[in-house]
């Protein structure tokens with residue numbers, strides 16, 4: 001299949017920019033497009049055959065449901081039933097934006113889109129290109145992240161081109177995704193709201209609007225808990241993973257730098273290709289391997305925005321071993337560490353323990 005790539009400038013959006021993409025979606029094809037979180041791979045959510053193509057293109061397990069993207073708050077009523085009042089309170093504050101809400105689904109939403117579940121995940125994105133695409137195509141767009149299943153999510157069109165070129169009809173290049181981490185998912189389908197995936201809308205921000213809310217116990221903690229099954233099926237897979245073996249070094253920064261330097265030297269001497277994920281504040285202290293900064297500790301948002309980019313950059317450089325610093329596990333840091341731990345297959349070295357032994 002020939003994948004058409006078009007560029008749309010957010011500063012200068014013209015209605016005709018969307019004509020071809022809209023036609024492709026209406027005819028059951030696949031269009032990758034930018035959102036403020038990550039790039040999405042879109043298809044008509046109400047067309048089961050179209051959704052199925054998403055799973056094929058990504059190599060995604062069929063039990064992993066898709067998020068349906070809408071362009072106006074009232075669209076939730078076309079897709080969901082028994083919508084609780086808190087949904088409108090959350091929409092008022094966080095939509096358009098990086099929040100996904102889960103409801104009981106209406107019959108019009110096919111099981112092929114919801115991975116066989118009776119619930120549907122819905123998001124109203126803030127990215128102007130995404131919203132125009134939904135509105136102009138008049139299609140509710142089912143869209144997972146536009147990566148090959150298991151790889152880091154794409155934050156630039158180039159990442160999508162690398163993964164899906166030749167497998168989908170069109171890619172809209174709309175520049176970099178500004179946030180860089182997938183949306184926060186909140187389940188509203190059963191009484192007490194619950195966070196199924198941490199993201200840029202933090203627990204605290206949600207609490208300020210709707211009061212008490214907790215994480216799905218299965219997604220928290222620094223180890224994979226085999227006895228708990230996450231409510232968001234996608235959270236159970238090893239995910240976001242680079243090709244090299246990623247290890248997180250945790251503890252006192254000086255000791256982390258020392259430990260990473262030592263390990264990198266060792267691996268280099270054995271003839272391996274080594275990558276190091278540093279920060280703007282620490283990059284100058286690493287002596288071996290290929291060193292890249294993920295962002296600045298003074299601004300956590302830059303770390304969130306840089307995470308998938310560095311993982312993909314190390315793939316391009318064929319790093320066999322990647323060593324990274326760890327980040328504070330609160331607020332936005334919870335989302336960053338959630339993705340980083342999964343990318344590392346929960347492989348963490350605690351340097352304070354090393355220094356004791």
Ligand code: TXA
Nearest residue numbers: 037040065066119120121144145182183232233234235
């Ligand atoms: O920011 C985002 O959410 C991006 C952009 C493109 O909008 N999309 C995204 O989609 O991250 P994806 O498919 O990579 O992740 C969707 C997650 C999966 O973990 C999936 O299991 C969960 O949402 N999910 C979707 N529908 C669900 C449902 N009905 N119940 C529970 N979890 C659901």
Ligand code: MG
Nearest residue numbers: 144145153182
């Ligand atoms: Mg994904």
